[in-house]
Amino acid sequence: MIEGDPAERRGEFEALLRELHREHYRTLQEALRNRIKAAESVRNESELAAALAEFDRVSREMYHV
Numbered sequence: 001m002i003e004g005d006p007a008e009r010r011g012e013f014e015a016l017l018r019e020l021h022r023e024h025y026r027t028l029q030e031a032l033r034n035r036i037k038a039a040e041s042v043r044n045e046s047e048l049a050a051a052l053a054e055f056d057r058v059s060r061e062m063y064h065v
Contacts, residue, residue, distance in 0.1 A: 018065055025062035029055060 032055040039048035 021065040022062060025058055025065065028058045029062070032058065 032051055035051040036048060036055065039045075039051055
């Protein structure tokens with residue numbers, strides 16, 4: 001049995017869920033940084049543009065978590 005106020009437990013759960021989402025977005029951002037660096041190193045402009053756009057999208061989503 002879990003003790004404590006249900007509203008408090010729900011608040012803790014929501015905070016943990018937000019942190020999991022943020023961690024997911026940080027992981028995505030790191031992968032995209034690597035993708036951006038790789039595209040820059042071979043001067044692949046189309047891949048660079050796609051990776052930058054995806055990074056921007058992920059950053060905006062992360063901001064709203």
